[in-house]
Amino acid sequence: MYIPDFEYYAPDSLDEACQMLAQFGGRAKVLAGGTDILPKAKTFSPIAPPQTPLPEILVSLKNLEELKKIEYVPGKGVVIGALATHNDLVNSELLNKKYMSISEAAHQMANNQVRNRGTVGGNLINAVPSADLPPILIALNASIKLVSVDGERVLPLEELFLDVCVTCCTEKEILTEVVIPDQKMTGSNYIKFGARRSGALAIAGVAVAVEVENNVIKDARIVAGAVAPTPIRTKKAEDFLKGKEVTAELLEEAGVIASGECKPITDIRGSAEYRTNLVRVLTKRALRKAIDQGHV
Ligand SMILES: Cc1cc2nc3c(=O)[nH]c(=O)nc-3n(C[C@H](O)[C@H](O)[C@H](O)COP(=O)(O)OP(=O)(O)OC[C@H]3O[C@@H](n4cnc5c(N)ncnc54)[C@H](O)[C@@H]3O)c2cc1C
Numbered sequence: 001m002y003i004p005d006f007e008y009y010a011p012d013s014l015d016e017a018c019q020m021l022a023q024f025g026g027r028a029k030v031l032a033g034g035t036d037i038l039p040k041a042k043t044f045s046p047i048a049p050p051q052t053p054l055p056e057i058l059v060s061l062k063n064l065e066e067l068k069k070i071e072y073v074p075g076k077g078v079v080i081g082a083l084a085t086h087n088d089l090v091n092s093e094l095l096n097k098k099y100m101s102i103s104e105a106a107h108q109m110a111n112n113q114v115r116n117r118g119t120v121g122g123n124l125i126n127a128v129p130s131a132d133l134p135p136i137l138i139a140l141n142a143s144i145k146l147v148s149v150d151g152e153r154v155l156p157l158e159e160l161f162l163d164v165c166v167t168c169c170t171e172k173e174i175l176t177e178v179v180i181p182d183q184k185m186t187g188s189n190y191i192k193f194g195a196r197r198s199g200a201l202a203i204a205g206v207a208v209a210v211e212v213e214n215n216v217i218k219d220a221r222i223v224a225g226a227v228a229p230t231p232i233r234t235k236k237a238e239d240f241l242k243g244k245e246v247t248a249e250l251l252e253e254a255g256v257i258a259s260g261e262c263k264p265i266t267d268i269r270g271s272a273e274y275r276t277n278l279v280r281v282l283t284k285r286a287l288r289k290a291i292d293q294g295h296v
Contacts, residue, residue: 002042003038003041003042003054004041004053004054006054006055006056006057006058007056007057007058008031008057008058008060009057009058009059009060010059010060010062010063011059011060011063011064012063013064014064014066014067014147014174014176017030017059017061017064017174018147018148018149018172018174019149020059021059021148021149021171021172021173021174022148022149022172024056024057024059025171025172026055026171027055027056027057028055028056028057028058028059028171029055029057029058029059029171030058030059030060030061030121030125030174031058031059031060031061031062032060032061032082032083032119032121032122033085033114033117033118033119033122034117035110035114035117035118035122036118036122036126037054037058037122038054040052041053041054061082061083061121061174062083064083066081067081067082067083067084067121067176067177068081068083068084068088069081069084070084070088070089070092070094070095071094072094072098076179076181077179077180077181077182078094078095078098078099078179078180079177079178079179080120080177080178080179080180081120081176081177082119082120082121082124082174082175082176082177082178083119083120083121084119084120085115085116085117085118085119085120086106086109086110086114086115086116086118086119086120086123087106087112087115087116089102089103089105089106089120090103090106090107090115091103098180098296099140099180099188099296100293100295100296101136101139101140101188101189101190101207101209101290101296102133102136102137102140102180104189104190105132105133105135105136105190105192105207106132106133108132108190108192108198109132109133110199111198111199120133120178121174121175121176124137124144124157124160124167124175124178125167125169125175126165127160127161127162127163127164127165127166127167127230128164128165129164129225129226129227129228129229129230129231130201130202130203130205130225130226131225131231132190132192132202132205132225134157134161134223134225134231135190135205135206135207135223135224135225135231136188136190136207136223137157137178137180138157138158138207138221138223138231138233139188139190139207139208139209139221139222139223140180140183140185140188140209140221140296141156141180141181141183141209141221142156142157142178142179142180142181143155143156143157143178143179143181144156144157144160144175144177144178144179145175145176145177145179146169146170146173146174146175146176147173147174147176148170148172148173148174149172150172152176154179155168157178158223158231158233161230161231162230163229163230164229164230183209183296184211184218184219185209185210185211185219185221185296186210186211186212186213186294186295186296187209187210187212187289187290187291187292187293187294187295187296188207188208188209188210188290188296189207189208189286189287189289189290189293190205190206190207190208190286191205191206191207191282191285191286191289192205193205193278193282195269201226201269202225202226203226203269203270203274203275203278204224204225204226204227204264204270204275204278204279204282205224205225205226205282206222206223206224206225206258206279206282206283206286207222207223207225207286208220208221208222208223208283208286208287208290209221209290209296210241210287210290210291212246212291215245215246216243216244216245216246217241217242217243217244217245217246217250217291218242218243219242220237220238220241220242220254220287221233221238222234222237222238222254222258222283222286222287224258224261224262224279224282224283226264226275227262227263227264227275227276227278227279228262228263228264229263232261232262232263234257234258234261234262234279234283235261236257236258236260236261237254237255237257237258237261237283240253240254240257241254241287246291251283251284251287251288252284254283254284254287255279255280255281255282255283255284255287256280258279258280258283259276259277259279259280259283260276262275262276262279264276264279
């Protein structure tokens, strides 16, 4: 398999990287772990075209150490640098203590090789509907920071996604961090359903975060992945749960409502009907786990 020629730069600072993207315009793209952009650019024979042509120029972020950190910043929350890899999430003591559901979601992704290279930023900007990190991060109310020569903007993660593989991150911008604010939520969970236990993309995935007090649901966020062009909040199911006592019937009904809110397609991995049914079951199970575990 062949990768076409390209120009390669590895700037030493975020400023320099932003300058390059501004200067090169649409001819350049950011390179993070390369687990998506490079395989897509490979041709399977010297004459066949690649699935997605590689841009003329790749600007690697590999020297930007400050984007690799996972840390707690008082008053802000847990800050996950865009260059943190999936295995950094799995192995982070901070996340294992504060947001085990994120580490668990990362652990269900791909295989060790991809988890060692693939980054949080790449997973979000890729914006494939089956991506595993967006649902749990949106459920935890994450925000993101996009930086360019024109300055920076902070926005809720759920506003990043516009369509299948389309985000509001412009060609000049670099995603630098994801912030998980301090939570009132008392539990969270993500369940992915793939064709195999590991190494398979999600046919559907559901993440939830709940605030439960005295067995009553005070607040809930439910996010489904792989069942619409972008990750979706199932807001009718969220509203339905608020103020109600936890019972098996309540969680079952929330699953039914959530499944009615998704807009899945039929593809090689599953039919629309199958995916709809998965959302019903996964919502119920994820809620049960988030409520029972008693930790976020
Ligand atoms: C075998 C295999 C299995 C996989 N399994 C899964 C899975 O189970 N679940 C899942 O969710 N994904 C899976 N993936 C997809 C992929 O690995 C992830 O989405 C990964 O997180 C991409 O990150 P990366 O750093 O490698 O991105 P790259 O390939 O470097 O970049 C991807 C895209 O994002 C842009 N980009 C990257 N970082 C930034 C940034 N900081 N700012 C702006 N733009 C940026 C790039 O320009 C490019 O367009 C799999 C991939 C492979 C090859």
